[in-house]
Amino acid sequence: MIKVGIVGGTGYTGVELLRLLLAHPRVDIALITSRAEAGRPVADLFPSLRGRIELSFSDPDDEALAACDVVFFATPHNVAMRSVPALLAAGARVIDLSADFRIRDAGLWEQWYGEPHLCPELLGEAVYGLPERHRETIRDARLLACPGCYPTAVQLGFMPLLEEGLIDTQTLIANAVSGVSGAGRQAKIDNLLSEVSDSFKAYGVSGHRHLPEIEQGLSAMAAQPVSLTFVPHLAPMIRGIHATLYGALNAAGRAADLQALYEDAYAHEPFVDVLPAGQYPQTRSVRGANTCQLALSVPQNRETVVVTVVEDNLVKGAAGQAIQCMNLMFGEDESAGIALPGLLP
Amino acid sequence: MIKVGIVGGTGYTGVELLRLLLAHPRVDIALITSRAEAGRPVADLFPSLRGRIELSFSDPDDEALAACDVVFFATPHNVAMRSVPALLAAGARVIDLSADFRIRDAGLWEQWYGEPHLCPELLGEAVYGLPERHRETIRDARLLACPGCYPTAVQLGFMPLLEEGLIDTQTLIANAVSGVSGAGRQAKIDNLLSEVSDSFKAYGVSGHRHLPEIEQGLSAMAAQPVSLTFVPHLAPMIRGIHATLYGALNAAGRAADLQALYEDAYAHEPFVDVLPAGQYPQTRSVRGANTCQLALSVPQNRETVVVTVVEDNLVKGAAGQAIQCMNLMFGEDESAGIALPGLLP
Amino acid sequence: MIKVGIVGGTGYTGVELLRLLLAHPRVDIALITSRAEAGRPVADLFPSLRGRIELSFSDPDDEALAACDVVFFATPHNVAMRSVPALLAAGARVIDLSADFRIRDAGLWEQWYGEPHLCPELLGEAVYGLPERHRETIRDARLLACPGCYPTAVQLGFMPLLEEGLIDTQTLIANAVSGVSGAGRQAKIDNLLSEVSDSFKAYGVSGHRHLPEIEQGLSAMAAQPVSLTFVPHLAPMIRGIHATLYGALNAAGRAADLQALYEDAYAHEPFVDVLPAGQYPQTRSVRGANTCQLALSVPQNRETVVVTVVEDNLVKGAAGQAIQCMNLMFGEDESAGIALPGLLP
Amino acid sequence: MIKVGIVGGTGYTGVELLRLLLAHPRVDIALITSRAEAGRPVADLFPSLRGRIELSFSDPDDEALAACDVVFFATPHNVAMRSVPALLAAGARVIDLSADFRIRDAGLWEQWYGEPHLCPELLGEAVYGLPERHRETIRDARLLACPGCYPTAVQLGFMPLLEEGLIDTQTLIANAVSGVSGAGRQAKIDNLLSEVSDSFKAYGVSGHRHLPEIEQGLSAMAAQPVSLTFVPHLAPMIRGIHATLYGALNAAGRAADLQALYEDAYAHEPFVDVLPAGQYPQTRSVRGANTCQLALSVPQNRETVVVTVVEDNLVKGAAGQAIQCMNLMFGEDESAGIALPGLLP
Known part of the structure; x- marks a missing residue:
């Protein structure tokens, strides 16, 4: 034990x-x-x-x-x-x-x-605890730094595109939405039900502490410094992160089969699920589960790729991912304790 | 298997x-x-x-x-x-x-x-699948009738009082509240988010189909016909039943230690949890769990006992209870598959 | 002005x-x-x-x-x-x-x-600012005490029954539900969206400060001391009070035409609306409005009358009623500034 | 009349x-x-x-x-x-x-x-009923086409930037979020509270009918064809549109005082409210009101401008704007009937 x-x-x-x-x-x-x-x-x-x-x-x-x-x-x-x-x-x-x-x-x-x-x-x-990118070093970590909730979603969403060099690295956009539990269990007027229920807003537009963490990770994936515009929002729900990522496809990107790229990239990942073309994820499908679901789209067949990503901010965005890393660190089945599906509805 | x-x-x-x-x-x-x-x-x-x-x-x-x-x-x-x-x-x-x-x-x-x-x-x-009352007959059932969601909460809440004959049987009141999932996955305008969110209402006041089922069960507990006023309400949430039960204490009831009565009655029940005096249950504490939590109170030390009961309508009020019965019917551990705590927050 | x-x-x-x-x-x-x-x-x-x-x-x-x-x-x-x-x-x-x-x-x-x-x-x-009962004294008040939100709903719901002596005064029950704005704009963990959204609970069961205010008002209506069991609850919504009132009809009550009684009692009230028989009020119908809507029912034609009442806790339960009283005190049209319908959906 | x-x-x-x-x-x-x-x-x-x-x-x-x-x-x-x-x-x-x-x-x-x-x-x-752009022609319209809810928010948000030629017209992005009332009062499983509450999703990513309407309007503002990536999302709330707009600043844009530009552009508009720098709009601030509130930001002082815009989809996004146009068409005060503030909380 x-x-x-x-x-x-x-x-x-x-x-x-x-x-x-x-x-x-x-x-x-x-x-x-x-x-x-x-x-x-x-x-x-x-x-x-x-x-x-x-x-x-x-x-x-x-x-x-x-x-x-x-x-x-x-x-x-x-x-x-x-x-x-x-x-x-x-x-x-x-x-x-x-x-x-x-x-x-x-x-x-x-x-x-x-x-x-x-x-x-x-x-x-310190080893950065994103198993989909650092699985092997996680196994031997003494000190593991779990990724933030937004950074998990944004990095998993952009990773295959950046690793393959298919989008412009200087105009990345991450429009992200979080449930209120992301703000923690703190006595703050701003997070009362009466303040945030039936409402929607952006916050931290001028600079959120997850920005440098995300840029650090994306830059490593791209093997060059990236520039990201990251705008977090608050939605009237308890759990869930939804990220909508925008990238400008370069010539290689326009030629690539992006759906196949993502399906291949995550084919063996137990907790990243690429949806079939034409389906889009919703946060409730991963409520309480360690799963990240994502989908690809190139609207109007133009030059912008849109990746939509969902996770439960408290599971794959925090506690679940921490346990996934613990399992790797202690030689357990990577899915032990975190394999169950979420609660729907 | x-x-x-x-x-x-x-x-x-x-x-x-x-x-x-x-x-x-x-x-x-x-x-x-x-x-x-x-x-x-x-x-x-x-x-x-x-x-x-x-x-x-x-x-x-x-x-x-x-x-x-x-x-x-x-x-x-x-x-x-x-x-x-x-x-x-x-x-x-x-x-x-x-x-x-x-x-x-x-x-x-x-x-x-x-x-x-x-x-x-x-x-x-047909055996009525309320294990707390019919555990032994459930074991041998060929045909099991799972209780409705409201009936489960109301019967578990009143059971010790009625079995012990501590309240008037002709003036029972059950004020019950359900989340919207109780209405099923049906295309009805009445259950759109835009119709029921941020609102609260009673429905079926003049007669809800769960009434005869509840009265049948309560009458058996009381060993005499009871009369219940049952008013269901709809709350703007997905899951959860909250029942507030009112009973007029008779002389024996006024003399009894009701907290001890309930703690004893449910001491060995794996899925009924009597809260300490002074605490009251909330539906979120059992979201996704097979647990029924309840609490007793006699406000102002007058003659009305108030029992508050919560359950997840889809678990202890439906699928979870069905599996609890299945476990009994097939000789499995009664808690197999339904032992995990709920999702909070 | x-x-x-x-x-x-x-x-x-x-x-x-x-x-x-x-x-x-x-x-x-x-x-x-x-x-x-x-x-x-x-x-x-x-x-x-x-x-x-x-x-x-x-x-x-x-x-x-x-x-x-x-x-x-x-x-x-x-x-x-x-x-x-x-x-x-x-x-x-x-x-x-x-x-x-x-x-x-x-x-x-x-x-x-x-x-x-x-x-x-x-x-x-001090004059108690419930216009439906104290309109004439309100006109001359120097010091006006606005009723609480729960007391307004409970008193308007019970008033005709008590004034006419149709129910037992010692077994009154008020099962009341409030939106979270009733708890005020205070930094408290208990009222965070993450704590109260998608959940339902009773609170203050053993004694809420509105109880003596309500009993004072009901006793005056009944011209004798009444005894009320009052259980407030919290629903996951911003605004709204819903009260479900239970009374034991006496012989006169069983003989009376209760629907007609209420329609007559409130026929000339600008802000109390008795729904037709068979309809039940919902809080969203009065969101932002100074209206109190209520309905009568005697389930199964037995001996318990059920009155369901809704109001917006911040309007008829607070600011709107205060302005209604101000209008009376200053000789203005009683509806000035508070005549508009609520926001639906 | x-x-x-x-x-x-x-x-x-x-x-x-x-x-x-x-x-x-x-x-x-x-x-x-x-x-x-x-x-x-x-x-x-x-x-x-x-x-x-x-x-x-x-x-x-x-x-x-x-x-x-x-x-x-x-x-x-x-x-x-x-x-x-x-x-x-x-x-x-x-x-x-x-x-x-x-x-x-x-x-x-x-x-x-x-x-x-x-x-x-x-x-x-047919005259397109966006008063902030077409006020004079609206006055004489026989046939008025009211803008869609998303198009109103997106056009008001981009208008000064495009009219002044400060952003690239080929890489516009509108990440928009709507409350569920935007889907109408239709019996559809997808919009049940149990389906959309406590969840968030994108929809219509591959093509939403508001896209050609928005591009038509933005192209006129820019005096050249624009290309927009438009991704609508559904948030678990009744009312409200929140649009987060992204534009790539050109040299003129990087040199401009964007806050002053917007404040000037909308200085005389009764229903467009530019927030002070550093504040961001939330949909609840315009719930029930005909107001569009918006804010400007250039995160990290890089080259992407972010405009956040809110409106009530049923008011400035539909009925309120229609009445604003009617007032212009019939020579009434432009604000008649739509001047009141929204409902908060």
């Missing part, structure tokens, strides 16, 4: 980790920490888990965490990097669902997150 | 049966029928099942169904009773999720459903 | 007052106060009002308020009673949308609100 | 026309037709209008319609063009909210709508 510790279990990513890990045949949850809720039974905060988990939240306990095989951080940024060096030194492996180790350039991190990085020496070692 | 056939798999109950049965370790889905969609891959209609099921819908095929160990009917009323006698004769067992075998009195059935019952001789044999 | 001041304009009741007063032909909004937002243009906080209002929020200013013809308090309880005596002394009239002057018994107020009342000497003078 | 007839009043555009016309000081609604609902009181179908309108739906009656000053068609395409020639000949003016007269090229119309146009000789006379 894999002995698991979770730091920061009171948010939506935390409860989703619990839901999925409880279904995992080879995991033993040893502790789950929360300063604010220490001592409170987990199932008291999340009644959906009543009868499924006996643990209470505990105060952060470095020793107990260090004794785990793997520690998940489901915390805001700037928390994991305070503990990771010691945990690694003690022999635990770390899966960080926050932003602390996603960006390889410490200066860029500081520019977007507004504070100096506390362990830049680990940035080179 | 239990060889399963499903009749009428294109509705919400059908797709929920599929989702749960696919997670069941001892089930093999042999066929799923639909006249309207015959030949179409199931995963084409329900993209959430892509990669999880290879079957296509088939035309109803009596022979293939008769070769199954058990046949589920996820059909409107008045369909199952046309096929059940032949299936039973062929040796298959039947779990009917429709209303055809829920009411033991053929005359009452005809009064509420507007047509004569086609096999009244089977009504006596 | 009526010169209006508003205290506490940053909540949902405040912005609804603004929307309606801006449509009023005889109102001039002189100032609107908010400590937290002082100096900020109102239309900056509420972009729906851009181009419609030039005012900025101002710090509370007793002198400027005292110079108004009428001051609305759209504040939490325990604010208005600090300022009302001075405003009245200065000659302004006051319409309080909070709970400070709704309950005539200072001891009862203290029991439910947990603090002593600061001007109990004004409780006798 | 303007004597108004409405053809096809049972859809969402029809009921919105009624709501707004009832608030218009100079309109008299003479008749409203519906084959399916002939004889039924309008307020019976739409209870929000009870007490506000006495009319019943009537069978289409050419004579009665011809006696109106203006006839609104709130019908599917291919209906208005059967009656318009006779109405015009009889001296009535026509405001068509359907697609029949929006496209000036009969061949293009036939290509997208799949049937020959029945009165192509009127296409030249």
